[in-house]
Amino acid sequence: MNAIDLKNLDISYGDTKVVHGVNLAIAEGESFALVGESGSGKSTILRAIAGLAPDWTGEISVLGRARSHGVDRAVARQCQMVFQDPYGSLHPRKTIDSALTEPLAIHGLGNRDERVEAMLKAVGLDQRFRFRFPHQLSGGQRQRVAIARALMLEPKVLLLDEPTSALDVSVQAEILNLLKRLRREQGLTYLLVTHNLPVVSFLCDRLAVMRHGRIVEVADVEQLKHGQLVEAYSKELLAATEGANRAAE
Numbered sequence: 001m002n003a004i005d006l007k008n009l010d011i012s013y014g015d016t017k018v019v020h021g022v023n024l025a026i027a028e029g030e031s032f033a034l035v036g037e038s039g040s041g042k043s044t045i046l047r048a049i050a051g052l053a054p055d056w057t058g059e060i061s062v063l064g065r066a067r068s069h070g071v072d073r074a075v076a077r078q079c080q081m082v083f084q085d086p087y088g089s090l091h092p093r094k095t096i097d098s099a100l101t102e103p104l105a106i107h108g109l110g111n112r113d114e115r116v117e118a119m120l121k122a123v124g125l126d127q128r129f130r131f132r133f134p135h136q137l138s139g140g141q142r143q144r145v146a147i148a149r150a151l152m153l154e155p156k157v158l159l160l161d162e163p164t165s166a167l168d169v170s171v172q173a174e175i176l177n178l179l180k181r182l183r184r185e186q187g188l189t190y191l192l193v194t195h196n197l198p199v200v201s202f203l204c205d206r207l208a209v210m211r212h213g214r215i216v217e218v219a220d221v222e223q224l225k226h227g228q229l230v231e232a233y234s235k236e237l238l239a240a241t242e243g244a245n246r247a248a249e
């Protein structure tokens with residue numbers, strides 16, 4: 001069974017279609033990246049899978065279950081999203097404890113104390129952070145909380161939308177290591193959106209290159225590492241990224 005199946009997926013905002021005929025099968029346990037220029041529809045695909053972009057046609061299945069267009073609690077149990085900006089995604093007046101227990105309350109799950117303690121530990125946060133507020137944490141600590149929150153329901157699939165791009169470079173590495181470890185320990189499947197090709201090489205097995213709402217190419221990460229992408233646009237993207245990295249050095 002695949003973790004995610006997208007078949008002939010079109011997604012619109014109002015009258016504007018921004019994703020066109022996307023087909024993608026992501027295996028259980030796989031880590032898969034969506035890359036491509038800004039506005040190419042990468043985040044929109046994640047949002048549709050998470051139920052945040054409801055105007056779509058085609059098929060979206062998570063672990064063999066076709067999702068509905070509305071709130072789909074069964075899919076939410078299996079598939080959670082982590083956003084780019086951990087400050088924006090955590091309520092400023094709610095403690096870390098309430099941010100972490102809220103998903104359990106919504107889904108009527110017990111053992112809340114034990115689960116919060118275990119999850120703080122899993123993401124490398126000391127228990128003393130439990131009753132603090134988001135503004136009392138660093139950016140990296142906040143992103144750890146956002147990841148912990150996404151994992152509270154023990155989902156099998158994480159949708160990661162630029163999970164490290166709002167963080168300082170040194171903190172980015174910590175969060176990437178955390179994501180790598182959690183995937184291994186919990187057998188997770190990742191679907192990751194990023195502009196950062198080194199992040200793809202570090203964390204992913206395969207990638208899809210997107211342009212203008214369409215998938216241009218699907219490749220193994222080994223092809224990316226060895227500069228062996230096939231399509232002209234993918235090569236351009238690779239060259240542009242390498243140029244930008246050299247300029248930043």
Ligand SMILES: Nc1ncnc2c1ncn2[C@@H]1O[C@H](COP(=O)(O)OP(=O)(O)OP(=O)(O)O)[C@@H](O)[C@H]1O
Binds near residue numbers: 038045
């Ligand atoms: N809420 C919205 N309402 C209307 N149009 C939107 C909305 N969100 C995104 N769009 C448009 O949909 C298209 C795809 O956006 P999307 O955010 O999916 O691209 P992306 O590839 O993730 O870009 P980036 O890399 O910059 O995050 C863009 O043209 C964008 O302007």
